[in-house]
Amino acid sequence: MDRRQEILEAASKSFSLFGYKATTMDQVAKIANVGKGTIYTFFSNKEILFQEIVVKMIQEMKTAADEAISAEKPFQQNAHAVLMKVLEFREVHLLYAKLIEEEKELRTPAVKHVLIRIEQEIVNFVGDKIKTAISKGEIRECEPDLVAYLLLKAYFGFVADWGETHDFELSEEKIASLFRDTIFRGLLP
Amino acid sequence: MDRRQEILEAASKSFSLFGYKATTMDQVAKIANVGKGTIYTFFSNKEILFQEIVVKMIQEMKTAADEAISAEKPFQQNAHAVLMKVLEFREVHLLYAKLIEEEKELRTPAVKHVLIRIEQEIVNFVGDKIKTAISKGEIRECEPDLVAYLLLKAYFGFVADWGETHDFELSEEKIASLFRDTIFRGLLP
DNA sequence: GTGTGACTGAATCTCTCAATCAGTCATTTT
DNA sequence: AAAATGACTGATTGAGAGATTCAGTCACAC
Numbered sequence: 001m002d003r004r005q006e007i008l009e010a011a012s013k014s015f016s017l018f019g020y021k022a023t024t025m026d027q028v029a030k031i032a033n034v035g036k037g038t039i040y041t042f043f044s045n046k047e048i049l050f051q052e053i054v055v056k057m058i059q060e061m062k063t064a065a066d067e068a069i070s071a072e073k074p075f076q077q078n079a080h081a082v083l084m085k086v087l088e089f090r091e092v093h094l095l096y097a098k099l100i101e102e103e104k105e106l107r108t109p110a111v112k113h114v115l116i117r118i119e120q121e122i123v124n125f126v127g128d129k130i131k132t133a134i135s136k137g138e139i140r141e142c143e144p145d146l147v148a149y150l151l152l153k154a155y156f157g158f159v160a161d162w163g164e165t166h167d168f169e170l171s172e173e174k175i176a177s178l179f180r181d182t183i184f185r186g187l188l189p
Numbered sequence: 190m191d192r193r194q195e196i197l198e199a200a201s202k203s204f205s206l207f208g209y210k211a212t213t214m215d216q217v218a219k220i221a222n223v224g225k226g227t228i229y230t231f232f233s234n235k236e237i238l239f240q241e242i243v244v245k246m247i248q249e250m251k252t253a254a255d256e257a258i259s260a261e262k263p264f265q266q267n268a269h270a271v272l273m274k275v276l277e278f279r280e281v282h283l284l285y286a287k288l289i290e291e292e293k294e295l296r297t298p299a300v301k302h303v304l305i306r307i308e309q310e311i312v313n314f315v316g317d318k319i320k321t322a323i324s325k326g327e328i329r330e331c332e333p334d335l336v337a338y339l340l341l342k343a344y345f346g347f348v349a350d351w352g353e354t355h356d357f358e359l360s361e362e363k364i365a366s367l368f369r370d371t372i373f374r375g376l377l378p
Numbered sequence: 379g380t381g382t383g384a385c386t387g388a389a390t391c392t393c394t395c396a397a398t399c400a401g402t403c404a405t406t407t408t
Numbered sequence: 409a410a411a412a413t414g415a416c417t418g419a420t421t422g423a424g425a426g427a428t429t430c431a432g433t434c435a436c437a438c
Contacts, residue, residue: 003381025431026383035382037433046431116354146359146367150343153350157342165305170335178335185375192412213399215414224413226402235400 004042006032012053016094019102020050020111047110054114057096058121061089065125075133076184080176082129083155086122090160123148139187151183193231195221201242205283208291209239209300236299243303246285247310250278254314264322265373269365271318272344275311279349312337328376340372 010032014023025046029036043049068081090096096118103111127148133139158175199221203212214235218225232238257270279285285307292300315337322328347364 024429029383036431037382038380040432041380120354140370142370143363143367146363147371149346149351150367150371153346154339154343157338157346161342162338165309174332174335178332178339181329181331182336182339182375183371186371186373187375214401215399218414225400226413227411229401230411 003032003034003038007034007039007042007049008053008056011049012056012095015050015053016098019098019106019108021102021106021108050110051114053095054118057093058118061086061093061096061118061122062125064089069129075129075138075187076180079126079129079151079184080179082126083151084159084172087155087159119152123152126151137189140189142187147183147187151179154179154183192221192223192227196223196228196231196238197242197245200238201245201284204239204242205287208287208295208297210291210295210297239299240303242284243307246282247307250275250282250285250307251310251314253278258318264318264327264376265369268315268318268340268373269368271315272340273348273361276344276348308341312341315340326378329378331376336372336376340368343368343372 007028011023011028014028014031025036025039028049029039032039039049043052065082065085068085069078073081090100099111099115102108103115123145127144130139130142130144130147134141134144155175158170158178162170196217200212200217203217203220214225214228217238218228221228228238232241254271254274257274258267262270279289288300288304291297292304312334316333319328319331319333319336323330323333344364347359347367351359
């Protein structure tokens with residue numbers, strides 16, 4: 001059996017269930033049925049192992065986001081679908097959810113860096129879609145990276161932070177129409 | 190001399206310099222030249238004293254925001270001016286800046302509550318301006334509270350968070366044009 | 379050569395005791 | 409008598425030392 005793969009799967013399981021800090025290399029070794037030293041022949045340290053798993057997750061997320069896009073639909077609908085899919089990922093994907101929790105209460109630096117990186121990957125992804133939309137004339141000229149950042153921060157704000165200061169959740173339809181009437185409407189040619 | 194006022198000024202100074210947690214009632218008493226017991230004849234506890242000072246600060250902030258508005262200018266410019274003024278306040282006003290710092294590293298609950306309250310006051314303030322603009326026909330019908338929340342989160346994101354993940358700051362002109370081309374343009378009739 | 383787990387020391391946790399501080403109230407001052 | 413005070417209290421927090429944990433290594437086994 002592929003030992004490297006076994007280790008990755010074991011670590012992935014453990015990081016998802018217990019988070020970065022609470023996952024020990026001894027535990028990963030045990031789950032993977034290898035000696036601890038073996039892990040270090042494939043991954044130079046815990047953080048590298050962690051990052052490789054996160055990169056895998058980012059790939060998954062990109063795939064999921066791409067699947068939410070359909071070529072016939074207008075930019076606005078696709079952008080909304082992508083952002084909602086990403087936000088869903090935050091809650092549904094065990095590892096992602098665990099990392100957000102860990103960042104909030106433990107403030108593990110490695111986790112912070114990784115979350116920043118994930119966010120940047122999302123911004124880049126959305127930024128690319130915006131560039132494509134501009135070149136197709138679907139939306140007006142604009143600074144793609146700024147707009148992508150704006151969209152992400154705004155969506156995150158409504159889906160993640162709104163609940164903390166209000167005692168009712170916003171329906172997806174409310175969110176969609178808000179963005180349709182503001183940011184997206186402003187982007188149209 | 191007005192003892193109540195003396196206490197308020199002393200406490201305000203101390204909260205601004207040392208934050209909520211590091212301010213002791215003994216210290217406030219000393220600065221105000223009163224016995225500690227005297228404080229408790231005017232304010233039932235430390236948190237109430239703190240809140241009264243924060244309410245004063247909110248008033249100041251509202252005044253500053255109102256001064257940034259001019260009746261002749263279009264909604265968009267006024268909204269931008271108000272939000273930038275509020276964001277400037279975050280950095281310039283000693284107490285506000287100190288509280289943000291304390292919330293980040295100490296996570297004092299009393300400070301968290303107060304910061305949430307300040308944010309809500311700002312959202313309400315902006316929400317009111319939006320309602321007025323709608324009734325004047327300056328902007329289209331929309332959900333004022335949602336749009337206010339969106340504007341605040343987006344502005345905060347760019348002015349407070351952008352610097353953390355990028356090594357260059359955004360000029361105010363860049364920010365202004367981004368919002369002009371997106372959210373504001375979408376709000377126009 | 380490959381895989382292993384006992385070993386190391388640096389970092390973190392835990393437990394104890396000391397110090398701090400919000401809030402009270404008996405006493406003093408006006 | 410009304411207002412002001414600061415020594416006092418107990419609950420919470422901090423500091424320090426000792427114990428524990430764990431990432432990473434390396435001598436040995438297979």
